[in-house]
Amino acid sequence: MASITQDHIKDINDSKDTRDLVACILRKWIAYKKTPPCAPWRIDLLLVDEQGYRIEGSVTQRRLFDRYKNEPKEGGVYHFKNFKVVDNGDQYRVTAHSWRLKFHSTTYFEELDLLILSEAYNFVSIKDIVEFTAKNERLIG
Structure with missing residues (x-):
C-alpha cells in the first residue's frame, strides 16, 4: 500500500477531480424501486477507511449493475479510483458525511490484502434521540 497515495474519507469533497481511496466495504445492498415492477434502482455501499470515517458510495447506471453485483464484496478492502464526488443531499442518508461517491463506467477498484x-454501527444514545440533539438527525428515522 505504500505506493498508493490515498485520500482519507474525512477530507473528501468536490474540490479535486481525481482521488484515490482505500476503504473497507462495511455493507452493500441493492435498493429497489418502490413501484412495480420493483426493479433494482441502485447499488449502495457503506465504506470505511483506516481512520474509521465513513462515506456512502452508489452505482445508479443500470448497465453497471452486473459488474457491481458480486464485486466489491462486503468485508473486503479495496483501492478505488476515478469516481465522482456528489452532494449527499439524499432524503435518507446513510452517513453524516456531506458528500457521497458515485461510481461509473470508468471507476477502477481492486481488492487489497x-x-x-x-465497528459496523454507530449508535445514537436514547437521550439524544428523545431530545433530538444528535448531530446527524437525518439518520434517525
Whole structure:
C-alpha cells in the first residue's frame, strides 16, 4: 500500500477531480424501486477507511449493475479510483458525511490484502434521540 497515495474519507469533497481511496466495504445492498415492477434502482455501499470515517458510495447506471453485483464484496478492502464526488443531499442518508461517491463506467477498484477494523454501527444514545440533539438527525428515522 505504500505506493498508493490515498485520500482519507474525512477530507473528501468536490474540490479535486481525481482521488484515490482505500476503504473497507462495511455493507452493500441493492435498493429497489418502490413501484412495480420493483426493479433494482441502485447499488449502495457503506465504506470505511483506516481512520474509521465513513462515506456512502452508489452505482445508479443500470448497465453497471452486473459488474457491481458480486464485486466489491462486503468485508473486503479495496483501492478505488476515478469516481465522482456528489452532494449527499439524499432524503435518507446513510452517513453524516456531506458528500457521497458515485461510481461509473470508468471507476477502477481492486481488492487489497489489507485489514481495516471498524465497528459496523454507530449508535445514537436514547437521550439524544428523545431530545433530538444528535448531530446527524437525518439518520434517525
